[in-house]
Amino acid sequence: MARIRDQRAVPALLIAIALLLVGARVASLLIKPDRENAQVRWVSLEEAAMLARSTGKPLLLYFTADWCTPCHQLDAEVFAKGEVAAAINENFVAVKIVDRQREEGQNTPDIASLQQRYNVRGFPTLQFVDPMGNELARMEGFRGREEFERVMESAIR
Amino acid sequence: MNVVVILETLRRHVTNGFYIAYLALIAIVALGASNFDKPASLWPTLIGALAIICGAGVIGPEFSSGTLQLVLVKPVNRAIYLLSRVAGVVLAVWIGAGVGAVCEIVGRLAWGRAAYAGIGLTLLNAMCDAILTVALLALLGSVTRAYFNVAIYFAVRFTFGVMPLIIGMLRSSRNDLGQFLKEYRDIDKVLDIVERNLFPDVLPRFDRNWTLMVLANAAVALLLACIAFRKREVPYGAD
Numbered sequence: 001m002a003r004i005r006d007q008r009a010v011p012a013l014l015i016a017i018a019l020l021l022v023g024a025r026v027a028s029l030l031i032k033p034d035r036e037n038a039q040v041r042w043v044s045l046e047e048a049a050m051l052a053r054s055t056g057k058p059l060l061l062y063f064t065a066d067w068c069t070p071c072h073q074l075d076a077e078v079f080a081k082g083e084v085a086a087a088i089n090e091n092f093v094a095v096k097i098v099d100r101q102r103e104e105g106q107n108t109p110d111i112a113s114l115q116q117r118y119n120v121r122g123f124p125t126l127q128f129v130d131p132m133g134n135e136l137a138r139m140e141g142f143r144g145r146e147e148f149e150r151v152m153e154s155a156i157r
Numbered sequence: 158m159n160v161v162v163i164l165e166t167l168r169r170h171v172t173n174g175f176y177i178a179y180l181a182l183i184a185i186v187a188l189g190a191s192n193f194d195k196p197a198s199l200w201p202t203l204i205g206a207l208a209i210i211c212g213a214g215v216i217g218p219e220f221s222s223g224t225l226q227l228v229l230v231k232p233v234n235r236a237i238y239l240l241s242r243v244a245g246v247v248l249a250v251w252i253g254a255g256v257g258a259v260c261e262i263v264g265r266l267a268w269g270r271a272a273y274a275g276i277g278l279t280l281l282n283a284m285c286d287a288i289l290t291v292a293l294l295a296l297l298g299s300v301t302r303a304y305f306n307v308a309i310y311f312a313v314r315f316t317f318g319v320m321p322l323i324i325g326m327l328r329s330s331r332n333d334l335g336q337f338l339k340e341y342r343d344i345d346k347v348l349d350i351v352e353r354n355l356f357p358d359v360l361p362r363f364d365r366n367w368t369l370m371v372l373a374n375a376a377v378a379l380l381l382a383c384i385a386f387r388k389r390e391v392p393y394g395a396d
Contacts, residue, residue: 006232006234007229007232007233007234007235008234008235008236008387008388009234009236009387010236010380010383010384010387011234011236011237011240011383014236014240014376014379014380014383015380017376018373018376018377018379018380021369021372021373021376022373022376022377024369024373025366025369025370025373028365028366028369029366046195047361047362050358050360050361051360053358054353054357054358054360054367055353055367056346056349056350056353
């Protein structure tokens with residue numbers, strides 16, 4: 001009988017590993033990242049589509065251009081702030097789409113089609129969309145950190 | 158773990174003509190895709206399919222063929238046997254993943270493309286994902302016979318794929334169910350979370366939460382598989 005019981009025992013090591021991994025997973029969800037020194041994790045368009053699908057997070061599409069002064073203001077006063085960056089990383093997949101029309105005469109087809117799809121008429125334009133591409137919220141121009149946070153909150157809800 | 162079972166499982170795969178042909182396909186695809194801008198763009202999908210193909214036969218067919226009955230009359234711990242079979246299958250899938258990554262790197266060297274970033278991390282993520290896929294198929298295989306595990310796996314995966322569409326259609330109806338679904342929109346989120354936990358996409362970069370999710374889910378699936386397998390009746394002979 002003892003041999004049969006041994007034959008059917010579940011290894012304690014497997015139970016320990018499973019508990020450890022589940023515990024680590026729960027802990028990683030509970031531990032908040034260092035918010036003060038956080039930086040926005042901008043990803044490429046291809047990666048963004050995959051990340052949005054796999055994480056279920058909405059996308060933050062940031063349409064900008066190198067020559068756009070209000071965009072630099074937005075970068076410095078909003079995206080460079082650790083608190084805002086941490087909130088963006090936590091809730092969104094962030095994509096920076098840089099317009100090259102003025103420098104190179106045209107944009108890549110991907111960028112051109114996105115600008116057309118989301119009716120981008122100026123910079124900066126911030127478009128929040130769900131993983132299916134449906135619009136959640138939008139901000140055109142730089143209107144300060146508070147306004148950005150208000151729009152972002154409405155996209156999270 | 159039983160090294161003999163692991164090596165025998167691995168041997169069965171690496172001497173199988175279909176497996177070798179599939180590795181050749183992975184190599185060709187990885188070499189072809191090495192000229193793409195985006196690294197590791199095609200072969201991870203083939204690795205996902207290889208995990209399903211190899212995982213389908215972790216334990217189910219041994220019930221039907223009667224092999225399992227012969228094995229388990231020996232003083233072998235059932236859980237150790239199951240885990241060793243899983244380890245052998247996972248190793249076989251990892252070899253495929255390694256072939257894909259190496260061929261892409263060789264191809265990129267030949268094409269003079271320096272974009273290697275992401276290949277190593279995609280390889281690691283594909284390896285983690287393979288553990289989860291094989292673990293899920295082992296869990297399904299420990300409660301079903303023959304290749305029913307892969308049928309259930311695909312059925313669940315398909316169901317989760319079409320569920321948002323069905324729920325969307327039901328929501329537009331005016332009956333009680335439609336009203337209920339309109340009221341409780343969090344159902345979509347719950348379904349999405351379950352789907353992402355069971356069938357995650359392979360990420361091209363390191364994400365601690367993703368890795369922990371995949372490994373924790375795989376460990377739980379293996380634990381449940383061992384629990385189901387320890388009480389499983391092993392009938393003699395084929396179906």
